[in-house]
Amino acid sequence: MLAFAASAQHVEYSVLKESVLQERLKLASPKNAERCLRLKTLLAESGCQGAAFREQTVKGSREPNLICQTPAAGEQPRTIVVGAHFDAVGGDGVIDNWSGAVLLPSLFEFLATAPRRHNFQFVAFAGEEKGLLGSKAFVQSLSRSDRAQIAAVVTMDSLGLTPTKCWPNGSTKELISAAIQIAHSLDLEFTGVNMDRVATTDSASFMAAHIPVLSLHSVTGDTLRIINGKRDVLSAVSWKDYYDSHRFISALLVYLDQSLP
Numbered sequence: 001m002l003a004f005a006a007s008a009q010h011v012e013y014s015v016l017k018e019s020v021l022q023e024r025l026k027l028a029s030p031k032n033a034e035r036c037l038r039l040k041t042l043l044a045e046s047g048c049q050g051a052a053f054r055e056q057t058v059k060g061s062r063e064p065n066l067i068c069q070t071p072a073a074g075e076q077p078r079t080i081v082v083g084a085h086f087d088a089v090g091g092d093g094v095i096d097n098w099s100g101a102v103l104l105p106s107l108f109e110f111l112a113t114a115p116r117r118h119n120f121q122f123v124a125f126a127g128e129e130k131g132l133l134g135s136k137a138f139v140q141s142l143s144r145s146d147r148a149q150i151a152a153v154v155t156m157d158s159l160g161l162t163p164t165k166c167w168p169n170g171s172t173k174e175l176i177s178a179a180i181q182i183a184h185s186l187d188l189e190f191t192g193v194n195m196d197r198v199a200t201t202d203s204a205s206f207m208a209a210h211i212p213v214l215s216l217h218s219v220t221g222d223t224l225r226i227i228n229g230k231r232d233v234l235s236a237v238s239w240k241d242y243y244d245s246h247r248f249i250s251a252l253l254v255y256l257d258q259s260l261p
């Protein structure tokens with residue numbers, strides 16, 4: 001399953017073989033119930049089952065949030081949350097947001113292969129397109145001390161249109177800086193495109209709660225028309241950009257685990 005482990009600034013990370021990721025991307029279904037089921041199966045196949053797995057009911061959504069947890073080995077562990085919504089509204093919802101959701105099983109698997117300083121929670125959010133329902137439910141379920149324990153949240157929404165972007169107005173400065181360092185060490189393009197005027201995404205639920213968050217996407221003014229409509233199918237994916245996003249996010253999570261207090 002693991003194609004190779006590479007080093008970027010002493011960051012050892014893993015990626016899926018391209019063929020494996022391509023097969024997973026093809027599993028995008030237009031139906032939310034089916035998307036939830038397929039994701040749950042992929043998570044289980046990636047080792048997220050038993051005590052590592054739980055479902056969280058989301059009011060207003062038939063599907064629950066799917067949550068996978070890895071334990072921490074550090075002395076003063078905090079929590080790093082990695083989230084992507086799995087529900088869709090147009091076409092096969094490949095870009096928006098199977099592209100982000102389907103990375104969760106592999107990221108869980110990679111992070112679980114070695115002891116990490118911090119706890120990781122991988123959350124597949126339900127009901128994003130109905131008003132960020134899943135991420136709001138997740139944030140509301142956190143106690144005050146749970147919130148304080150969160151070192152970072154990384155959200156992924158609509159990858160694979162262009163090289164990875166962040167939403168600067170929807171992200172915390174320190175996390176943007178960390179991402180820039182990893183992008184630089186991997187020699188990847190990484191720029192900011194604000195989405196405030198045209199869209200929203202799950203990172204907004206964390207920003208509103210003053211939780212540090214990095215909002216990743218790949219949408220630009222030119223590509224916005226592809227999502228939320230019938231154009232959102234497999235052929236819309238720029239494969240090199242998507243695979244680069246996979247590498248980038250895999251390395252970034254290891255780096256955040258190593259560098260965040």
Ligand SMILES: [Zn+2]
Pocket residue numbers: 085096097128157158201
């Ligand atoms: Zn989305």
